[in-house]
Amino acid sequence: MARVREFDTDAALDSAIAVFREHGFEGSSAQMLVDAMGIGRQSLYAAFGDKWQLYCAAVRRYGMGECSAHFDALRSGVRAIGGIKAMLYRVVNTASSPCLGVGSIYEYGTSRSDLNEINSVLAKSLQDAIAARIRDGQREGDIVSDLDPADASEFLIATIAGIRVSGRAGADRGSLGKLADTALRALI
Numbered sequence: 001m002a003r004v005r006e007f008d009t010d011a012a013l014d015s016a017i018a019v020f021r022e023h024g025f026e027g028s029s030a031q032m033l034v035d036a037m038g039i040g041r042q043s044l045y046a047a048f049g050d051k052w053q054l055y056c057a058a059v060r061r062y063g064m065g066e067c068s069a070h071f072d073a074l075r076s077g078v079r080a081i082g083g084i085k086a087m088l089y090r091v092v093n094t095a096s097s098p099c100l101g102v103g104s105i106y107e108y109g110t111s112r113s114d115l116n117e118i119n120s121v122l123a124k125s126l127q128d129a130i131a132a133r134i135r136d137g138q139r140e141g142d143i144v145s146d147l148d149p150a151d152a153s154e155f156l157i158a159t160i161a162g163i164r165v166s167g168r169a170g171a172d173r174g175s176l177g178k179l180a181d182t183a184l185r186a187l188i
Contacts, residue, residue, distance in 0.1 A: 013057060096168065
């Protein structure tokens with residue numbers, strides 16, 4: 001008879017996310033993970049497979065949460081440009097905390113197909129949502145009409161990554177806000 005799992009897998013995964021955000025995959029030992037997750041090694045392997053599968057699950061869960069928060073911010077403005085500004089400033093306000101999505105990309109690039117697939121799906125959904133808001137902003141007259149929404153969306157995602165890396169490197173909120181403001185000015 002199989003043993004019933006005696007821990008909350010979502011809570012354990014959230015604890016693993018915290019470790020991976022701070023240390024990356026290579027810098028996170030199995031012991032660090034089980035200590036943070038409050039489970040034994042056997043439970044970790046039974047629930048998540050190996051360390052790599054846990055990492056991929058963590059990147060997916062973290063990315064889905066981040067995308068959801070970005071979508072909420074994008075929809076928060078009365079006008080599209082307000083939603084885009086809210087999304088950028090959400091990043092400014094959280095940039096001092098490590099981003100697992102950006103971290104996974106600079107740790108592995110596109111060298112791991114399973115991780116690349118996770119990041120590509122998440123990036124595509126965010127790019128599409130931003131491009132849709134850019135089109136809305138163009139219809140509202142707040143964003144220049146000759147911008148290609150897909151290109152501008154990629155630009156904003158690159159700006160978000162840059163803000164996150166700069167924040168992690170110690171840039172203050174004022175400097176990060178100027179980066180966001182410059183990106184916004186590029187749209188109008």
